[in-house]
Amino acid sequence: MHELGIISSVVKTVENIMRQEGLTQVQTIVLQVGELSGVVPHFVEECYPAAVYETFMENTELKMEIIPGIVRCKDCGEEFSGVRYNLKCPKCGSEHLDALSGREFIIKEIIAC
């Protein structure tokens, strides 16, 4: 499970931002997680309490926005949900795909107390 490492780096990033902004407490962080980012939201939720334990984010609420993973078939131009069709074009069966959205893993918002 690499989500623990991912959240640890989120905590570090938030810490740096907080220092720059002169903030000490974070009420909520909002993450944007793309369906094709390789990050599993369910695991993020599971790992979060352990990752923030005894850090300044221990009481910070985690919110996630899931970005649908839309892909376009390079062979026939069909656009579809990559996760739903298992990264295979439902029209022509091609696996040559361009990701249009859903690769993002972003700290969208940090809400200070």
Ligand SMILES: [Zn+2]
């Ligand atoms: Zn196709």
